[in-house]
Amino acid sequence: MNEITFAVLGTGGIGRRALEVSQHKDALTPVAACDRHGVAVDFDGLDVDELLAATEGNIDNEVATDGGTGATTAESGVKQHGERKGVVASSQARPSEDPIQEVIDHGDRIDAVLLALPNYEHDFIPRTADRFAEGDYSGVMIDVLKRSRVIDMLDDRSEAFEDAGITFICGAGATPGLLTGAAALAAQSFVEVTDIDIWWGVGLKSGYEDNRGTVREDIAHLPEYDIETARELSEDEIEAIIDDHDGVIEFEDMEHADDVLLERAGICDAEDVEVGGILDVRNDEKPTTTTVRVTGRTFDGETATNTFQLGDETSMEANVNGPALGYLKAGVRRNRAGEYGVFGPADLMPGF
Amino acid sequence: MNEITFAVLGTGGIGRRALEVSQHKDALTPVAACDRHGVAVDFDGLDVDELLAATEGNIDNEVATDGGTGATTAESGVKQHGERKGVVASSQARPSEDPIQEVIDHGDRIDAVLLALPNYEHDFIPRTADRFAEGDYSGVMIDVLKRSRVIDMLDDRSEAFEDAGITFICGAGATPGLLTGAAALAAQSFVEVTDIDIWWGVGLKSGYEDNRGTVREDIAHLPEYDIETARELSEDEIEAIIDDHDGVIEFEDMEHADDVLLERAGICDAEDVEVGGILDVRNDEKPTTTTVRVTGRTFDGETATNTFQLGDETSMEANVNGPALGYLKAGVRRNRAGEYGVFGPADLMPGF
Known part of the structure; x- marks a missing residue:
């Protein structure tokens, strides 16, 4: 396994902690992070300390209603400490009308995309995955979703993921995960x-x-x-x-x-x-x-x-983010071996 | 993953239980079993019930002193209930001067070889692996060894395994495993x-x-x-x-x-x-x-x-053999993806 680059969609609690924990992992480089206000991209590796410090308390907890187009401009619910909301409070980020599309456009240099997006509509993650598949992304997508019914929606897309070369790892946080x-x-x-x-x-x-x-x-x-x-x-x-x-x-x-x-x-x-x-x-x-x-x-x-x-003494954050990055790596290994489609945490374990 | 065929080297406690547990696993077919007296091969699948019943109490606990050539004829230590010793008490088996070589000779139809050989010299398993590599075997080899120093011996062979296309899974029983x-x-x-x-x-x-x-x-x-x-x-x-x-x-x-x-x-x-x-x-x-x-x-x-x-209430046998077969399957997946060399149980887990 060589170097792995990854992007985080969503810079709420899970996305922020995933970035933080990734700093403890060798050969794992965060290269993109976005929320619905903007996007930060740096293929030399994001400066995670700056990004987290600049956006501390700047969490966007608003429920998305835009179905993942990134075009919403609803502003309530953003905890705003600086002048700029969400990720764009970081000097590495810039505002975007469609931050997810910007990540997709850089997809050829991103090994894995962590969808750190709780609390959206049921089909938000599946539809976001559709956008990546349609945008010719071929790599790992991984989420920490919890709802049983979303797995079926992802399974419906299994063939599309296989055609695109996407290895989708679902439910890979603490539980499920x-x-x-x-x-x-x-x-x-x-x-x-x-x-x-x-x-x-x-x-x-x-x-x-x-x-x-x-x-x-x-x-x-x-x-x-x-x-x-x-x-x-x-x-x-x-x-x-x-x-x-x-x-x-x-x-x-x-x-x-x-x-x-x-x-x-x-x-x-x-x-x-x-x-x-x-x-x-x-x-x-x-x-x-x-x-x-x-x-x-x-x-x-x-x-x-x-x-x-x-x-x-282990926090929820510790038990979500370490495992999520571990499953991410397992997914990259599968992806590089040419295994595409939908996988859950148990599929990545040894066993019959 | 399609059907997996496997061979067991050694029909002592571990080998016998591995055969038994394999009957509970879909898409896993035991096709060969040997001890130092003989070998049973059937690519339609061994009749495990017959083999276990015929050899019950016929366990060869003798310590090998032949370094894995299979040529030893020492007879003490064989618990002999029938006329024939060890695996050849089964109607599916026949005596052999070099049972391991017979398994190697059938290697192109065997996805994985379980080395159920405790208690031999330290280098017995590494030297047995050498024979498979030299015999152009390319598949999974898996052992349930316990000794730290044997891992180094296997690591020394890593390049040879990679050249041969062997995925060697070591220490894959209960502990290690x-x-x-x-x-x-x-x-x-x-x-x-x-x-x-x-x-x-x-x-x-x-x-x-x-x-x-x-x-x-x-x-x-x-x-x-x-x-x-x-x-x-x-x-x-x-x-x-x-x-x-x-x-x-x-x-x-x-x-x-x-x-x-x-x-x-x-x-x-x-x-x-x-x-x-x-x-x-x-x-x-x-x-x-x-x-x-x-x-x-x-x-x-x-x-x-x-x-x-x-x-x-879980017996040592349950905790050795289920995991061993699970790791075997994980090894076959790696092997089919072109990943060769030496892997331990922890290498097969998600994680950084």
Whole structure:
């Protein structure tokens, strides 16, 4: 594996942390970053320190309504500290009417594109992928999406990705992502997996401002909401929901893509996967220990449960971004070997 | 991935269980099996049930002294229940003066060769690999070796493997293997890994007869022994050592290949990896829970420990053979993509 260049679409919490974590990885160079206000491109490598410092607190948490054309000019929701909004507060960036197209236009020098775009319409990531495929991009695209139904939309595009030479890695954050991969690995002890239980804890006090989009997306998993109604909530309404729960929201039986990602890798049936967790936005301590339990039957007839637990001190950001970059590298390896189409985290693990 | 054909060298405990577990895997067909007495080859797929039933209790635990030529005729140590020793007790097998060469001669129809050969000289597996490379084999070779120093011997052959088109997967059982992969995955939360602690428990009462080779290999890890002196122990001497320990032997700071396999994958320094465990040959219950602890520093400055635990009811055999076949498949994927040389379990995991 030689040097890998990558672009980040979206400079909210996930995109920013991905840039930061990439500085710890050898042979990985961030060369482009954009939000809907502008784009920064530098094939010698972005100055991540400058970009993060200049845009600190300048996070655009606005929900996109433009379907990924990049042409929206809605301005509310941008946390603006300087004169310029979003990524263009960095001296490396410039405003753009269509920042995504600018990344596509440079696609021949970009090995991988990280779609750090939570909280948009369901089809936003698939439609963004369409634009890359139509724009003759051939490389890796990777997202950290959570919703099961989006995987199907990506699968519908599998042939187009294969024709374009795109290796699309979906659901490659913490969960789905790190925990999905851990489940796939833990399943290797068994000849039949009967249950996979993914239970996460996130404490987000100090990261709350940077992760409002993620919190909104989580609220959409509550029984009273869906992604459309959650998208229409005002910031005040979200605060009210958080207050109602005293800052601690518990989720059960979430529609989380882990289920379909494990089924497509042949690990178990989607219906045998359960995902839930507890979000605490008022403490940084995790309200519960993130745990994956994989129960199955061994070839010699025993039933057992293998367990994977994340240390409570690991933040959501650490568990999303390290794995996302790891899966990105695995995707580049596949891409360079000529393997195109749609892959989930479990597809990238050793195993049958 | 299409159909995968594989051969097993060695029909002791590991080889037999690999054949058994392979029956649970779609698109994986065992086509050859040999021990030093003979060979069975059938490209329509071996009849595993017949082979295992016919050779049950017919395990050859003898230590090879022939350096892999297959020409030895030493007969002590073969547990012989029928008229014929080892694999030739199966109606599918026939005696051979050089069974390994017969597998090599069929190599163009074999995608992967599992070297299920514990307890031989250190260079037995490397020299067997030499024979395959010299015999124009181009496919996957995979072993479940445990000793750190053997990895170096394989690395010395890296260029020869690349020239031959061999993808050699080393240390791909339970530990190293499943647990090494789990450590590599757990490391994804961190930008720096400071300690990896692998602690295993094995209860082997009902599997003791089939796994005498593994027990001998474990005894070589005791401070008073090394692999040469352990190889020279008689069965009675091994029984005496086990009696001295009341059947329960604890190992600390073992020379286990996990360390170099994690270092070569860039996860941490070899010296930061510690491996130990407890073997109980008189109970099937594990004397301790097999646990991997990966401690590191996150990008946001926290120190934490991620943990992977195997259910106590999972046998050593389940944890060796499922992962070995999973890594075998990952190796075939690499091989078909034109990636040759030496790979450890951690190299096959997503990650930087």
